[in-house]
């Protein structure tokens with residue numbers, strides 16, 4: 521079965537409440553009732569509720585930028601998978617490079633988060649990717665292996681069906697340095713081959729792998745034309761409806 525593309529906008533720690541609602545409304549209006557790909561927006565936690573209300577009855581789905589491992593309890597500052605479901609999220613982002621490299625999240629923590637989110641019924645977008653120093657030492661394939669092996673350990677076949685990977689070379693995130701279609705395709709093909717070795721051809725063949733890293737309306741068509749690139753995770757260009765919609769149009 522062909523893999524359906526997904527374009528997801530990670531708003532990071534941006535937008536006021538009013539901007540978030542207006543952006544969600546603009547994306548929903550531009551996407552229409554039956555888009556050719558899946559579309560999701562991922563606002564800050566505090567705007568999930570008003571954005572969910574703005575998206576009600578539209579084709580745009582909702583995601584959270586992170587999730588905690590426990591269902592409830594004394595975990596000050598954290599948000600559980602059940603809370604995300606109750607507010608209307610379908611997706612949780614796990615292991616974003618800013619969480620790994622700025623906040624210090626470990627591979628083991630990403631594994632616990634992936635499990636908690638999938639067990640609760642969410643879809644997970646798991647981010648992986650090498651730093652510039654790792655690419656300069658040609659270590660990217662080892663990094664993919666380590667990150668996917670650690671994060672996916674113990675998942676069932678059914679849970680793999682709700683997992684999406686996002687390949688985000690850290691040197692391309694927010695830097696304006698987008699990977700070329702050829703380089704990104706090589707990385708995606710490699711990641712899929714590694715998933716096939718670890719978890720079998722069926723899981724690897726069905727797994728959507730998004731590209732992320734300075735994606736724009738100009739670079740998206742070339743990247744999305746590659747056989748192993750199944751859409752995009754978009755940061756900066758998702759903060760304006762028109763630039764995000766250009767990327768969505770490239771996935772149609």
Ligand code: PEP
Pocket residue numbers: 530688692693694695696732733734735753754755756757
């Ligand atoms: C991201 O952080 O997920 C991302 C891809 O950011 P940007 O598009 O701004 O590089």
